[in-house]
Amino acid sequence: MRYCGNCKVNVLDHTHICPLCQSPLLKETSPFSPTFPMIPTLYQEHHIFFRILMMVSVIVGLSSVVVNFFLSQHGMWSLIVIAAIICIWVSLITALRTRHNITRDLFYESLLLSVFVILWDLATGWRGWSLGFVIPITFSAFIIASHILSLVLKMKNEDYLFYMVITAFFGIIPIILFCCGLLITPYPSLLCVLISIVSFTILLFFKGKAIKGELERRLHL
Amino acid sequence: MKRNKEKRWMTLDQAGKLFAATSSKYDTKVFRIACELQEEVDAELLKKVLKDTLVLFPLYRSILKRGIFWYYLELSDIEPSVTEEKNPPCSPIYNKDEKKLLFEVTYYHRRINLEVFHALTDGTGAIDFMKVLVQNYLKEKYPHILKDAPLVEYDASNAEKLDDSFDRHYDHTRKNKSSKLVRAYQFHGSHFTEKRIQIVEGQLSVKKVVDLAHTYHTTVTTFLIANLLCAIHDTVPDRQRKKPVVISIPVNLRNYFVSKSARNFFGLVEIGYLFSEKKDYFEDVIAFVDQKLKEELTQEKIEGRMNRMSSMEHHPIARILPLPFKNFFIRVAIEVTDVGSTASISNLGKIVMPKEYAPYIHLFDSFIWNNKLQACISSYEDQMVISFSSSFVSTDVQKKFFRSFTEREIPVTIVTTPMEDDL
Numbered sequence: 026m027r028y029c030g031n032c033k034v035n036v037l038d039h040t041h042i043c044p045l046c047q048s049p050l051l052k053e054t055s056p057f058s059p060t061f062p063m064i065p066t067l068y069q070e071h072h073i074f075f076r077i078l079m080m081v082s083v084i085v086g087l088s089s090v091v092v093n094f095f096l097s098q099h100g101m102w103s104l105i106v107i108a109a110i111i112c113i114w115v116s117l118i119t120a121l122r123t124r125h126n127i128t129r130d131l132f133y134e135s136l137l138l139s140v141f142v143i144l145w146d147l148a149t150g151w152r153g154w155s156l157g158f159v160i161p162i163t164f165s166a167f168i169i170a171s172h173i174l175s176l177v178l179k180m181k182n183e184d185y186l187f188y189m190v191i192t193a194f195f196g197i198i199p200i201i202l203f204c205c206g207l208l209i210t211p212y213p214s215l216l217c218v219l220i221s222i223v224s225f226t227i228l229l230f231f232k233g234k235a236i237k238g239e240l241e242r243r244l245h246l
Numbered sequence: 247m248k249r250n251k252e253k254r255w256m257t258l259d260q261a262g263k264l265f266a267a268t269s270s271k272y273d274t275k276v277f278r279i280a281c282e283l284q285e286e287v288d289a290e291l292l293k294k295v296l297k298d299t300l301v302l303f304p305l306y307r308s309i310l311k312r313g314i315f316w317y318y319l320e321l322s323d324i325e326p327s328v329t330e331e332k333n334p335p336c337s338p339i340y341n342k343d344e345k346k347l348l349f350e351v352t353y354y355h356r357r358i359n360l361e362v363f364h365a366l367t368d369g370t371g372a373i374d375f376m377k378v379l380v381q382n383y384l385k386e387k388y389p390h391i392l393k394d395a396p397l398v399e400y401d402a403s404n405a406e407k408l409d410d411s412f413d414r415h416y417d418h419t420r421k422n423k424s425s426k427l428v429r430a431y432q433f434h435g436s437h438f439t440e441k442r443i444q445i446v447e448g449q450l451s452v453k454k455v456v457d458l459a460h461t462y463h464t465t466v467t468t469f470l471i472a473n474l475l476c477a478i479h480d481t482v483p484d485r486q487r488k489k490p491v492v493i494s495i496p497v498n499l500r501n502y503f504v505s506k507s508a509r510n511f512f513g514l515v516e517i518g519y520l521f522s523e524k525k526d527y528f529e530d531v532i533a534f535v536d537q538k539l540k541e542e543l544t545q546e547k548i549e550g551r552m553n554r555m556s557s558m559e560h561h562p563i564a565r566i567l568p569l570p571f572k573n574f575f576i577r578v579a580i581e582v583t584d585v586g587s588t589a590s591i592s593n594l595g596k597i598v599m600p601k602e603y604a605p606y607i608h609l610f611d612s613f614i615w616n617n618k619l620q621a622c623i624s625s626y627e628d629q630m631v632i633s634f635s636s637s638f639v640s641t642d643v644q645k646k647f648f649r650s651f652t653e654r655e656i657p658v659t660i661v662t663t664p665m666e667d668d669l
Binding site: 026029038047059060061062063123183 | 344648664
């Protein structure tokens with residue numbers, strides 16, 4: 026126990042100055058164990074992997090802009106490089122944020138992929154391959170993978186059911202696109218809708234009650 | 247295919263919704279209730295006893311999940327662990343990407359620490375849990391002495407414990423009109439790294455403080471509020487003297503409504519004092535606080551305030567707003583109302599345990615990380631512990647506050663968390 030002559034308080038800290046007025050403390054009378062541990066502040070740096078990746082991205086991005094600036098006869102290809110870097114980073118950050126729940130991870134990555142391919146398709150003159158091929162195949166793969174994962178990993182209902190129900194509804198979208206004539210080929214979308222119907226029926230019959238519970242809690246007002 | 251058992255779930259109470267929306271890495275909304283024993287804590291015993299205690303408190307098995315419109319609590323079967331204290335006090339507990347329990351039990355030398363995310367429950371609720379945890383620990387540690395010691399009283403059914411009392415007592419016809427926003431004096435100054443809080447704790451004798459309050463013909467709570475107002479006033483720079491010093495005081499609503507809820511059930515009362523140009527006597531401040539408390543702590547006013555806060559939650563348009571938008575608006579609203587108070591003081595009152603346990607318990611302590619200078623008071627037997635938590639480096643307010651006791655011949659023992667910036 027130490028003592029501060031100015032504040033007239035006893036101090037039970039392992040320190041030489043008064044915590045209240047910062048003047049020197051008088052000598053201690055008896056030994057004592059600390060009440061709180063000393064915890065050093067960690068400079069929260071990102072893992073070395075990310076620092077290298079960020080550095081590489083910045084170097085590649087800036088270099089391509091500069092090179093393109095000097096050699097601009099083939100068009101603004103540096104924009105493609107920058108766009109690619111951004112897409113990679115957004116995917117990486119999403120994967121990190123959802124790493125604790127693999128179904129959620131795959132769901133958001135599928136959504137991201139869909140958005141990116143639509144943008145790429147638009148940027149490269151709209152040939153319709155995003156809507157016609159990539160998106161239906163991505164979602165079919167997501168549905169099949171989620172069913173398999175939920176069984177193999179013995180996942181809990183609350184971890185995956187909600188995302189699968191949403192995806193089942195996505196199965197309606199190819200039908201709408203087909204009616205609007207936006208599909209360059211109907212076959213991948215047909216496959217997606219069929220897989221969606223099968224998936225939804227399986228869920229309804231085996232997990233109907235659990236789905237109702239999940240919807241009730243996630244959508245409660 | 248294996249059938250998953252239906253997991254129970256609950257909506258989050260009104261206060262919980264606010265805490266979940268506003269908590270962050272630099273303002274965690276985590277509070278700690280600590281119990282200091284007379285000897286070193288046995289970690290293995292504590293682990294065992296925690297499991298038994300959880301049976302009486304099903305709420306603590308909850309995890310926080312995000313719905314489309316609101317947060318909700320879901321009961322889980324995650325096993326809690328007990329570790330030695332190795333993180334800064336009141337470190338973040340809730341992580342929206344991970345399924346985690348909303349409380350943590352740690353130990354350090356003679357202290358058992360219970361840290362809780364405020365979205366789960368309030369101080370009163372957590373103290374009930376802590377008392378049972380300490381009781382179970384001591385009974386296991388000294389079975390031959392404490393085998394027949396009486397149990398800590400907590401007579402409530404599971405339904406009563408899990409009750410959302412804000413919702414139960416909501417009456418939209420009895421709400422107060424919203425009051426004008428007052429700009430209170432705000433502290434400025436350098437913060438610790440990562441805006442960590444430093445705890446400055448003073449241990450005093452309850453009897454001596456009660457006697458002191460009586461010499462001013464007032465209660466302990468009024469005395470402490472007035473003391474804090476004056477301590478803050480002494481540190482206000484001259485050009486800021488036109489702003490009132492406002493202290494916000496959480497009030498346990500279980501004293502005004504019928505409730506045995508283990509969840510949040512508190513309201514806030516604000517007392518603002520505009521110090522005048524000439525000297526204000528301490529007695530004047532006490533008289534003012536006394537009068538203000540009498541005015542504000544009436545059943546009518548408390549009900550009115552509670553209903554006004556709840557009305558936002560029940561507003562039809564607010565309800566259908568998706569959660570991310572809700573959180574954004576809540577954060578903005580809280581930032582705006584935050585300038586209405588300077589500091590906060592929370593008196594958790596006397597913690598009562600059967601006298602058989604007294605030889606083994608030294609004191610109880612409490613504090614919270616709340617982005618404001620906060621004082622928490624807990625008393626056990628004759629030990630009153632007043633803990634200040636603040637991310638400001640300056641300890642002038644704490645110094646003046648505690649010196650006001652030592653100047654009146656009341657001994658104070660100070661304990662603080664060691665901060666790296668000091669070294």
